Amino acid sequence: PKAEQIKIRDSVASRGKRVKVSGWVHRLRVQGKDMMFAVLRDGSGYLQCVLTGNLCHSYDAITLTIESTITVYGIIHPLPEGKTAPDNHELVVDYWELVGKAPEGEEAFNSKVSSEADPSYLLDNRHLVLRTETYASIFRARAKVIKAFRDHYESRGYTEVTPPCMVQTQVEGGSTLFEFNYYGENAYLTQSSQLYLETCLPALGDVFCLAESYRAEKSHTRRHLSEYSHLEAEMAFVSFDQFLERLEDMICDTIDRVWADAPTRELIEQLNPTFQPPSRPFMRMKYADAITYLKEHDIKKEDGSYYQFGEDIPEAPERAMTDQINRPIFLTHFPAHIKAFYMQRCPDDREVTESVDVLMPGVGEIVGGSMRMDNLDELVAAYKKEGIDPTPYYWYTDQRKYGTSPHGGYGLGVERFLAWLLNRYTVRDTSLYPRYPGRCAP
Numbered sequence: 001p002k003a004e005q006i007k008i009r010d011s012v013a014s015r016g017k018r019v020k021v022s023g024w025v026h027r028l029r030v031q032g033k034d035m036m037f038a039v040l041r042d043g044s045g046y047l048q049c050v051l052t053g054n055l056c057h058s059y060d061a062i063t064l065t066i067e068s069t070i071t072v073y074g075i076i077h078p079l080p081e082g083k084t085a086p087d088n089h090e091l092v093v094d095y096w097e098l099v100g101k102a103p104e105g106e107e108a109f110n111s112k113v114s115s116e117a118d119p120s121y122l123l124d125n126r127h128l129v130l131r132t133e134t135y136a137s138i139f140r141a142r143a144k145v146i147k148a149f150r151d152h153y154e155s156r157g158y159t160e161v162t163p164p165c166m167v168q169t170q171v172e173g174g175s176t177l178f179e180f181n182y183y184g185e186n187a188y189l190t191q192s193s194q195l196y197l198e199t200c201l202p203a204l205g206d207v208f209c210l211a212e213s214y215r216a217e218k219s220h221t222r223r224h225l226s227e228y229s230h231l232e233a234e235m236a237f238v239s240f241d242q243f244l245e246r247l248e249d250m251i252c253d254t255i256d257r258v259w260a261d262a263p264t265r266e267l268i269e270q271l272n273p274t275f276q277p278p279s280r281p282f283m284r285m286k287y288a289d290a291i292t293y294l295k296e297h298d299i300k301k302e303d304g305s306y307y308q309f310g311e312d313i314p315e316a317p318e319r320a321m322t323d324q325i326n327r328p329i330f331l332t333h334f335p336a337h338i339k340a341f342y343m344q345r346c347p348d349d350r351e352v353t354e355s356v357d358v359l360m361p362g363v364g365e366i367v368g369g370s371m372r373m374d375n376l377d378e379l380v381a382a383y384k385k386e387g388i389d390p391t392p393y394y395w396y397t398d399q400r401k402y403g404t405s406p407h408g409g410y411g412l413g414v415e416r417f418l419a420w421l422l423n424r425y426t427v428r429d430t431s432l433y434p435r436y437p438g439r440c441a442p
């Protein structure tokens, strides 16, 4: 009988009918001369196939390797009691063809992706490592999370925009800019789309974007990439408190959405078995109280002294504190001089800003955001203080001339969010092809 070509995800519905399935040999088990079990993978699922008798005797069958591509024909039968396979069924093959053979010996797939291999060797072979179940699950979960972010913003009335990645302004300080030659002019890869989002408020109202951001980071840490996916949002006519509420709502509603979707929840539980959606409200802590916390819990600098008000809290103490508290933290009110030039000062204490970092156990900062300076004179003074030439920022400055408004926004590092959600040690695990100093390939 004619076979219907199916994807493995539809295999349950296709039981009993003769089907044709193409995919990669994910696992292979030879049992004597007359029986082979191949678990086939096509990206939509896994399907056990049994080959018997003559089907196992051909040259192609004898030399079949993991990661070879094959097409199989046959009927899917439920498994007898006591046997296990994906979806509790197997395809009994009556005909099959080799499409592409994968190498054996030294070049064999398993030696390229061995979990014992050096991490940098595995990153050289990232294109193959992606095929393993863990990484396939990570990137499947990532796609679902990104969809949930978008669904959240859509449901709250935000408009998605696509700002440019090639720019001539900095946002987060000159030291991490990637510079390049743009038809003979200096240009940069964007560090953040924030300034562009701000210009969209008067046209579109609340906006968000998901774009790549670039940072020439000198720090080799488990949470820094040179290119990362940056989810940013901007909101007009909000107070600082409303801004914090909206940010908390975004994080919690996104998690609720992925958690409510059974297949996505299964992926998360498989990668991070103890995960529980965090409870609201998130803990609110001022920067000044974090300095006190560090002192009280004896978290010190490398030289043995304590962090003082006004100093940046680096990654290690920040994570030590977050891990001890072991729940999400909104760390607010950072001193102005350790933060970016555009941040709004607090009306009752001009030394500190209406700013927030969201800290998550295991990762630390996953979000940075603030209210924006909306007064023209203050902004002009801030450029000067920072040593920024205002000329290329004329369009940003115009936002304060043509109908200014109280507004604020934030940026979330998607790889860091996923490292927290999926319990990965490093953001290199949640980026498809991570870039960091020393690696720009594959």
Ligand code: 4AD
Binding pocket: 171, 172, 191, 192, 193, 194, 215, 217, 223, 224, 225, 226, 227, 228, 230, 232, 233, 365, 366, 367, 368, 369, 370, 409, 410, 411, 412, 413, 414, 415, 416, 427
């Ligand atoms: O804290 P950052 O630098 O803030 C901004 O860029 C703001 N302009 C965002 C805004 O208000 N629209 O970056 C925001 C987030 C960080 O909290 C972190 O999660 C992530 O971006 N991030 C990085 N992720 C991976 N690798 C890096 N090198 C990152 N730098 C920042």
Ligand code: MG
Binding pocket: 357, 365, 367, 368
């Ligand atoms: Mg930050």
